[in-house]
Amino acid sequence: MLRLLWFLPAAVLCGQVLEDSKLRVRLLPDASIELTDKTAGAVWILHPPAIAGKTASEIHLRPGKATALEFVANGLEFRLRLSGGALDYELTVEPAQREVWLLNRSLEIGPGAQSYYAIPKRLGILLFAEGSEPFTRRWRAYETGSGYSMAMFGAVKEGAALLVHWEDPYTDIISEYSPTPPRLTMSLALRRTARRVRLQPLGRGGYVEIARAYREVARRRGFLKTLAEKVRENPAVERFFGAADFKPFAYMRRVAHTRWNKTDRDIYDLNFTFRECADLAEHFHRDLGMDRGLLVLNGWIRGGYDNLHPDVLPAAEAIGGDAGLAECARRVKALGEWLFGLHDNYQDMYEDAPSWDPALLMKDSDGSPRRGGVWAGGQAWLICSRESVKLASRPQNVPGVVKQFGPDLYFSDTVFAAPLYECHDPRHPLTKHDDLRYKQELCRYLRRTVGLFGSEEGREWGVPVADYFEGLMSHRTGFQQATQTDIVAPLFHLVYADCIPIYAHQSDRPRPDNPEYILHHILYAEMPVYYFGRHRYWLDPEQHYRPPQDAGERLVFARGGRFNLIDQFIKNTWEVLSPLHRQTALSPMTDHRFLTPDRRVERTRFAGAVEITVNYGPADYQIGSVVLPRYGFLIQSPSLVAFHARRYRGIEYRDPPLFVLRSLDGKPLAASARVRIYRGFGDRRVEFRGRVLEVDEVRILSSDR
Numbered sequence: 001m002l003r004l005l006w007f008l009p010a011a012v013l014c015g016q017v018l019e020d021s022k023l024r025v026r027l028l029p030d031a032s033i034e035l036t037d038k039t040a041g042a043v044w045i046l047h048p049p050a051i052a053g054k055t056a057s058e059i060h061l062r063p064g065k066a067t068a069l070e071f072v073a074n075g076l077e078f079r080l081r082l083s084g085g086a087l088d089y090e091l092t093v094e095p096a097q098r099e100v101w102l103l104n105r106s107l108e109i110g111p112g113a114q115s116y117y118a119i120p121k122r123l124g125i126l127l128f129a130e131g132s133e134p135f136t137r138r139w140r141a142y143e144t145g146s147g148y149s150m151a152m153f154g155a156v157k158e159g160a161a162l163l164v165h166w167e168d169p170y171t172d173i174i175s176e177y178s179p180t181p182p183r184l185t186m187s188l189a190l191r192r193t194a195r196r197v198r199l200q201p202l203g204r205g206g207y208v209e210i211a212r213a214y215r216e217v218a219r220r221r222g223f224l225k226t227l228a229e230k231v232r233e234n235p236a237v238e239r240f241f242g243a244a245d246f247k248p249f250a251y252m253r254r255v256a257h258t259r260w261n262k263t264d265r266d267i268y269d270l271n272f273t274f275r276e277c278a279d280l281a282e283h284f285h286r287d288l289g290m291d292r293g294l295l296v297l298n299g300w301i302r303g304g305y306d307n308l309h310p311d312v313l314p315a316a317e318a319i320g321g322d323a324g325l326a327e328c329a330r331r332v333k334a335l336g337e338w339l340f341g342l343h344d345n346y347q348d349m350y351e352d353a354p355s356w357d358p359a360l361l362m363k364d365s366d367g368s369p370r371r372g373g374v375w376a377g378g379q380a381w382l383i384c385s386r387e388s389v390k391l392a393s394r395p396q397n398v399p400g401v402v403k404q405f406g407p408d409l410y411f412s413d414t415v416f417a418a419p420l421y422e423c424h425d426p427r428h429p430l431t432k433h434d435d436l437r438y439k440q441e442l443c444r445y446l447r448r449t450v451g452l453f454g455s456e457e458g459r460e461w462g463v464p465v466a467d468y469f470e471g472l473m474s475h476r477t478g479f480q481q482a483t484q485t486d487i488v489a490p491l492f493h494l495v496y497a498d499c500i501p502i503y504a505h506q507s508d509r510p511r512p513d514n515p516e517y518i519l520h521h522i523l524y525a526e527m528p529v530y531y532f533g534r535h536r537y538w539l540d541p542e543q544h545y546r547p548p549q550d551a552g553e554r555l556v557f558a559r560g561g562r563f564n565l566i567d568q569f570i571k572n573t574w575e576v577l578s579p580l581h582r583q584t585a586l587s588p589m590t591d592h593r594f595l596t597p598d599r600r601v602e603r604t605r606f607a608g609a610v611e612i613t614v615n616y617g618p619a620d621y622q623i624g625s626v627v628l629p630r631y632g633f634l635i636q637s638p639s640l641v642a643f644h645a646r647r648y649r650g651i652e653y654r655d656p657p658l659f660v661l662r663s664l665d666g667k668p669l670a671a672s673a674r675v676r677i678y679r680g681f682g683d684r685r686v687e688f689r690g691r692v693l694e695v696d697e698v699r700i701l702s703s704d705r
């Protein structure tokens, strides 16, 4: 009799099941959900939702239907439906001011290398159930510090993968860890308009498969606009391929009593005149042989960098004024495929600007204007995104700049770095949805008016409306994150690598003793924002780089002795990165692996048979017949091979060299009639097509010779 009673609920439950060929969903009487991935044989458990901080207790299951399961919890109605191998789980009404945890401490995973969460924090991180301290972490939509860059996350349990995604920015990801026993759980907090999430089991797999599946979602949402599509619309986009980013901070006023200037008098920094800015680009072009590059001027505006926005014209008098800037633009644009750009800002406004107007600022819920950061020009106030195109399109702003200087590209600061805001000014109210839409409008306006456009950091909603991101790579370089212990994995690249060039932050520039920065860029096939000196630094020994005492082997990529250390480092690394980026720009990243348990050796693959391995050391790493020392790397592809290796194709190197071999006629190296070999430093010998060649710096092999 007792046995029978135990079985009774199961019989009742027969109606509370949805099933297709991939997936079975069971709704249990307490509103918990059992999601079975039939392909992987994995079962994921979702606990009953929580409403305003409490797990729902008053549960009423509606009679199950073939197409949907429904229940009411604490007066709110929830619905489950299957669609194309995924489970749609939703609230039937908006949560409004309540916070509903639709996923409530669910999708639990335990310890082990095959169990983790993949979180799209900036480039992406992996979270394992490990450590002695409990923690709770929350990520908000499209924020930098504690936000996510893509509206998704992945869960992997003992090798079975699950993709979870949603659209509404009023959705937060929360992960909680408890150490005894080690376990991680996931929650999704919904408020305002957010009411839906989709759970998509993927069978066996990991974060690579999760990113691949999300790529299709991103395509449907309109975020996945590839560089191939962008080039078709604007051929100038191709000039980003292989182009490093050079940003001289030309002129700056640092106002008194700020963290930028603690004295009681304003300080004026004059780092470059407009003439010296043009000299800089010509130097890289002529002396270092860089056929492409970005020269994007900071601090060209009337008040200097981060001053007096939105009033930018005339160009800073102290460094040459309008005539000087026009001549600079002319000289840089004359350098073949170089792009001439200007840095501006349509989110920050300063009180001492001639057209200061508080009516255009974002307002907090109490009606007061919202403060931005304190920058070189002092306290900035945030312009409502609904008003920013109006400011940018005034004759004295972007149209005037275009008319006088004709930049190839425009950089408008902070667009993809700042959070999505709400504005409470009744004249121009904003929800987060609106803010996203108006920020995209600004991007479209700048692109339409100037040609090419980029902004700070990077988010998926910026991918279709921008030509480059500047900042997101700094997640990988660890810039300003000395205590960072997250395991960074290239989730964003696995989704969007062939859609947009991604640079590090303009303040995150590699000095000659920073080989890791270069390895990160080799691994992800991105171009750097280089460090360089002030004025005509290459002509002035006083401006040359003096390495710290302990630099030692960290100076590896600055070896060669042909230039000062800054230029030798730029030259050697550009010779590797630029052809690599040209080769991969249109290719999706198809794989990423950590090759050693300590995660100090990593490999990526791009479509088109490009394979990249980097060794952060300290031990040598062997790949077939190739041995990579610390800071060693190997790029293998049909038409480009590059390495810094201790052994390569049978040659043992006592002094491990840097070599780049590339085909100049588009054919694979093995069949090419014209091959260029670059040697940066180290042993002169390299094996090519069965012969050992000696190379000093550059050698061109022509088969008609």
Ligand SMILES: [Zn+2]
Binding pocket: 361, 362, 363, 384, 385, 386, 423, 424, 425, 427, 428, 429, 430
């Ligand atoms: Zn507003």
